[in-house]
Amino acid sequence: MTAAPTCPRCPGDLRAPGLMSSSWVCEQHGAVHPLHVIARPSNEALRKAAQALGVPLWSPLPLLPGWTVTGLATAGDDRSPAKATVLALAGPSPLGGPADLLLVAEEPGVGLGARYAGIPSLDPGACTAGPPDAKVEAAGHPTALWRCDSADDRAAFVGEAMGVWLYAVLWPPAAELVLLEHVVLHDLRDAAHVALDLPFGAPSPRLAAA
Numbered sequence: 001m002t003a004a005p006t007c008p009r010c011p012g013d014l015r016a017p018g019l020m021s022s023s024w025v026c027e028q029h030g031a032v033h034p035l036h037v038i039a040r041p042s043n044e045a046l047r048k049a050a051q052a053l054g055v056p057l058w059s060p061l062p063l064l065p066g067w068t069v070t071g072l073a074t075a076g077d078d079r080s081p082a083k084a085t086v087l088a089l090a091g092p093s094p095l096g097g098p099a100d101l102l103l104v105a106e107e108p109g110v111g112l113g114a115r116y117a118g119i120p121s122l123d124p125g126a127c128t129a130g131p132p133d134a135k136v137e138a139a140g141h142p143t144a145l146w147r148c149d150s151a152d153d154r155a156a157f158v159g160e161a162m163g164v165w166l167y168a169v170l171w172p173p174a175a176e177l178v179l180l181e182h183v184v185l186h187d188l189r190d191a192a193h194v195a196l197d198l199p200f201g202a203p204s205p206r207l208a209a210a
Contacts, residue, residue, distance in 0.1 A: 005034035008075045008084060009111040009122075011208060017077075024077065033083045033110055037073040037207045043197055046188055049074055054081030055105040055164045056187040058138065059198070060089070064181065067091030068201035070100070075112050084110045087188075088204040099175035100206055103185070104167040113158065113167030116206070118151025124158040124165070133157060134179035138166060139187050145179065162187070171206070 005014055007026035014034055015025045023031035038045050049072060050057055059069070071088030084106035093099035104113040111122045124146075132144035138161040145168060150156035155176040156169045166185075170176050186193060 005036050006208070007032050008035040009115050029111075033075040034077060035073055035075045035084075035112065037071070039203070041069060041072040041200060041203065043200075045072060046196070046198070047194060049082075049085075050189045050193075052076075052081055053085055053189055054083060055085055055107060056139070056162050056166075057085045057087060057189055058103040058105055058161075058166065058185045059087050059188050060103075060183050061186040061193075061196075062184075063089070063198065064091055064178065064183070067101075068199045070201045070204035071207045073207050075106070075110055083107045084112045086112060086116070086207065088207055090201055090204060093172070093175045094177040094180075095174045097172075099178065100171040100204060101175070101178065102167070102169045102206055104165070104169070105161070106165050106167075108165065113156075113165055113169070116169045117148060117156035117158075117167065118154060119149045119156075121149075124148045124167075132159070134168075134176075136168075136179065136183040136185055138162070138185040143185075161185075 009029045024034040026032050070090045073086045074082040075084035076082035086104045089101045133147040134145040143161045145157035145159040148156050148158045154171045155173040158167050
């Protein structure tokens, strides 16, 4: 089940394609790839979504101790594979208290990762210069992540994996220490994960927020 699609760059509603336009249109941002948030994420929803994606659906495997999957969303229409994905997770922060993590994969120009980072731009810009601030393993490859601009209540990192942007956005900012652990990301589109059984927690409000 999915809620009504919204803009990937803001929480605003969209105008559906019609006689005047073949695109989904946001009043503020114009033609966009509609964001579909799965209302009740499950392993079956993950498997179904993975069949219609043009970009990776990243998940840490194994999940970090105590963490659960709390949300899933994709950006795109039904005419072509999705242009962006986001998996939400929640668990204990290394410094204590709860933490949230959004993993976003997107083609350039979608703007979903920037929205969750809390910045107005479409893409991360020139932040990927100099030595990386964190590293993960993505689809078997060491992957550098650089800190990018973000709202004050979160920390955001971005890099490139499998030819598209990879964002990691964490709440609260101290939860960035999660990335100092050995985080191994797998693409859930891979046939090896078709029988994967991940634990799910309460749905995350982060996916629909600004």
